Amino acid sequence: MSQPLHRRTVLKCLVAAAASTAFGCHDDEPPVDDGRAYFPQSVASGDPRATSVVLWTRMVDPDRPDTDVAITLVVALDEDFKHRVLERTGLLAQSAHDHALKVKVTRLEPRTRYYYRFILEKDGQRLGSPVGRTRTAPASGTNTSVRFAVANCQDFRGRYYNSWHRLLQLDEELDFVLFIGDYIYEADSSLVPSTDPTRNVRFTDPGSALPRDMGGGRVELVAQSVSNYRDLYRTYRSDPFLQQVHERYPFIVTWDDHEFSNDCWDAHATYTDGRTDEFQPERRRNAELAFFEYMPLDNTDAPPGAIDLEGVPRYPDTRIWRDFVFGKHLRLLVTDYRTHRPDHLIPEDAYPATVAMDAAVLASLGLTEAFSADAFAYVNIGEFPAQQAVLRGAYVQLAVGAGLSSEEASARAVAAVQGNLALAYVNPVLVAAAQPGAGPIDPVGNPRGLAFVHMGKQDLFTSIGARNVVIKDTFDVYAAWRYATSGREAQDALGEAQEAWLLEAGEGAQTWKVVASSVSTTSMIWDLRNKPDVEPPTVRNRYYFSVDQWDGFPDKRRELFTALRERAGGRTLVVAGDIHAAFASVEHGVPALTAPAIASAAVQEEAGEAVEAAGFPPGTAVYRYVVTEQEATFREGNPGITFVDSDAHGFTVLEVGPEVVRAAYHLIPSSEVRVNYAEQPEKLAARFSRQDFLVRPGVIDVA
Structure with a gap:
């Protein structure tokens, strides 16, 4: 038998009734047994707004692993679920979605705490999820922290x-x-x-x-x-x-x-x-x-x-x-x-010697003097066939060591080791190779430009110098130029x-x-x-x-x-x-x-x-x-x-x-x-x- 309702309880029920498709006050809640085992990830709520919130659970019934299972959601103003604002039955935890279920509850009151749980009825038993609590946002004009x-x-x-x-x-x-x-x-x-x-x-x-x-x-x-x-x-x-x-x-x-x-x-x-x-x-x-x-x-x-x-x-x-x-x-x-x-502005597979900004680009930006040192010298490597051959051989060796096949490494070497290449990378490779007739190239008299090696890129196929540990000052120049010349898309x-x-x-x-x-x-x-x-x-x-x-x-x-x-x-x-x-x-x-x-x-x-x-x-x-x-x-x-x-x-x-x-x-x-x-x-x-x-x-x- 229900207990007599006090005036405060009646008022709470009226508020609840105004908040949603309400079910008023329930002093005779049917027994709900602990069903946590059927809700192994418990419950959650999210995206609170002044009048709505999303409630979540995942229901697992080992006897029906491939079946959509109907469960009930109950939302109340109190942890004992005496003063409900919503009871929605027939919600399907669908096997196609790992039996996860999200329910958007609306017509709630602003800045109000609500309690909720999901209930599975099985073999005459009502098995409840853990009880969750949530809170709606304060209304837009509310003066509150x-x-x-x-x-x-x-x-x-x-x-x-x-x-x-x-x-x-x-x-x-x-x-x-x-x-x-x-x-x-x-x-x-x-x-x-x-x-x-x-x-x-x-x-x-x-x-x-x-x-x-x-x-x-x-x-x-x-x-x-x-x-x-x-x-x-x-x-x-x-x-x-x-x-x-x-x-x-x-x-x-x-x-x-x-x-x-x-x-x-x-x-x-x-x-x-x-x-x-x-x-x-x-x-x-x-x-x-x-x-x-x-x-x-x-x-x-x-x-x-x-x-x-x-x-x-x-x-x-x-x-x-x-x-x-x-x-x-x-x-x-x-x-x-x-x-x-x-994508990240410096490609992880960039050839370090590749000149990204040549002398003409630097001149157009008024940066010729800033990059006048020998360290920024580059050449068209096609004019140095002996050195180009050595560089391509070194590229193939590095690429094969990184896991590429000989065929793919050779193809990439041909594509990468061409055009304008920075001597800051080229010459150390040539010195290490020590091939007769293919020695280092004198930077004197050659144009200046900005290559990926100048931004910290030292190796092929690496995040170092591409995503991590990048030289700031040269990267900033390159990033600004790319931003301006890409229509701001870069x-x-x-x-x-x-x-x-x-x-x-x-x-x-x-x-x-x-x-x-x-x-x-x-x-x-x-x-x-x-x-x-x-x-x-x-x-x-x-x-x-x-x-x-x-x-x-x-x-x-x-x-x-x-x-x-x-x-x-x-x-x-x-x-x-x-x-x-x-x-x-x-x-x-x-x-x-x-x-x-x-x-x-x-x-x-x-x-x-x-x-x-x-x-x-x-x-x-x-x-x-x-x-x-x-x-x-x-x-x-x-x-x-x-x-x-x-x-x-x-x-x-x-x-x-x-x-x-x-x-x-x-x-x-x-x-x-x-x-x-x-x-x-x-x-x-x-x-x-x-x-x-x-x-x-x-x-x-x-x-």
């Missing part, structure tokens, strides 16, 4: 999600969690097996995966089929702390590269660094399908009810950039850096439609425009120009650590940031990730906060690998400046940096108010990522530190 966490990069293999554990410990009152990329990493655990079987990734259909040659006889499997990508999401979402964060907060998500393929652009992978054609549109579509199945996002402005996963546009018609209004003070602009961007990171949307959405000086970028906008520079202990002297340059980041599109970044700053009256803030470090900097007048990785290898570790690959092991001055003393070097190279921690994991919590944005970095040393603190919460809390900052238009201050 908005709090959210920023997270990214959560490699699972052999690592523990101590950062998620810490966020749960803090129990912050958040409006949402912003996850800005690398939710998964596309590889299995072939090369990084864990002694803890719960921290390994194994593909259920390894035969459909893509073998990736890592060199030295090492091969790892990377996701290629839909099955492979689904395995990754299932495995990552098996983590109890990640599940609990999803159960507690709505997520707003975008992707970066590893949801598809490392350092990708458009539908191109970069594993072979130009040795093969890596245009993989079908693999891209497979990756996107799994992402859309597992992420609680609404990128199609879907109608209420179950979201049609079959109808979500995929490559080349993908669009996941979208914006959110949270009250009076925050407009969140979520961008997509990967889908529409062009640096069109966002694509025409997305950029137009971003600039329009960025209008208005009364509201903070927070731009979510999956890659860091902070300029990361190693300045070795005035380091006399750096040897050889030719290495004393300024370097970009990674031009896969926004450093790779410097002119577009400057142009875009200037426009955003002006349109928003200075109230523009960029939050970013990907680089596995914490940064706070001001770039072209726009504050930029880069959140550290949840669990992926810290940038200090990755920089060490890149520098060693470039030929500077521990003990060298180069290694000391760019790895051991990396944070000081970053500060010296970019005076706009207020804060950097390149050897920590964690997350950032922001509070956006009318005038000031408060940012708190919660950090744990990266060395702790392989320690499981699940049963040691007090020890975990003691390992974390906190750094606080105040962001005002164009300024970041230590709080």
Whole structure:
């Protein structure tokens, strides 16, 4: 028998009835048993707006693995589900989509907490998922601060999600969690097996995966089929702390590269660094399908009810950039850096000697004097047939060593070793070959130009000097010229439609425009120009650590940031990730906060690998400046940096108010990522530190 309804309960029921196709108050809820085993990835919510939210689950019934199964969604104002606002039956968890289900719930009240669960009826039993809670956004005119966490990069293999554990410990009152990329990493655990079987990734259909040659006889499997990508999401979402964060907060998500393929652009992978054609549109579509199945996002402005996963546009018609209004003070602009961007400006398979900007081009730009040194001399190698033959032979040897067949290497040598070639690369090869009649060429009297070797490219088929460790000053000249002569397409990171949307959405000086970028906008520079202990002297340059980041599109970044700053009256803030470090900097007048990785290898570790690959092991001055003393070097190279921690994991919590944005970095040393603190919460809390900052238009201050 129902208990008498109190006046407050009646009022709650009236509010609930106004909110949706309501079912009023239910004091006689039929028993719902624990059905967690049927919901192995638990529940999640996402894309909260003032009157709607997306709710997600994955239902697994081992007795019906290939059957669409009907389940029920219940949404209520209370955790006991006495005051329901929605009960929707007959929702299908479809086998064609790994039994994942996303439901868009509308006609909700702004800035209201809701509880939800999914129910499976089986053999007369009602089996419930874990209970999730979510929260709608404040209405657009509401004068209230908005709090959210920023997270990214959560490699699972052999690592523990101590950062998620810490966020749960803090129990912050958040409006949402912003996850800005690398939710998964596309590889299995072939090369990084864990002694803890719960921290390994194994593909259920390894035969459909893509073998990736890592060199030295090492091969790892990377996701290629839909099955492979689904395995990754299932495995990552098996983590109890990640599940609990999803159960507690709505997520707003975008992707970066590893949801598809490392350092990708458009539908191109970069594993072979130009040795093969890596245009993989079908693999891209497979990756996107799994992402859309597992992420609680609404990128199609879907109608209420179950979201049609079959109808979500995929490559080349993908669009996941979208914006959110949270009250009076925050407009969140979520961008997509990967889908529409062009290739990296320096090809990974570029022949280092190839002259990219000849004497005529430099003269037209007024740069003849700047590049007058002998180091920039070049010749038309066709006028030196003996030397050309030696260079082609050296090319073939390098290409075969990189894995090409003799026939393909010879064909590429003919195509590459011709035309204008820089003596800075040519002459050392000729000296090493020591062939009679094919000695080095005198630079005196020869024209000057800018070649890929002058930007740091030393080898064939490599990311060094192409995507990583690129000489800044020469690269900037080349990038600006390419930008101007390509009709601005060479640096069109966002694509025409997305950029137009971003600039329009960025209008208005009364509201903070927070731009979510999956890659860091902070300029990361190693300045070795005035380091006399750096040897050889030719290495004393300024370097970009990674031009896969926004450093790779410097002119577009400057142009875009200037426009955003002006349109928003200075109230523009960029939050970013990907680089596995914490940064706070001001770039072209726009504050930029880069959140550290949840669990992926810290940038200090990755920089060490890149520098060693470039030929500077521990003990060298180069290694000391760019790895051991990396944070000081970053500060010296970019005076706009207020804060950097390149050897920590964690997350950032922001509070956006009318005038000031408060940012708190919660950090744990990266060395702790392989320690499981699940049963040691007090020890975990003691390992974390906190750094606080105040962001005002164009300024970041230590709080």
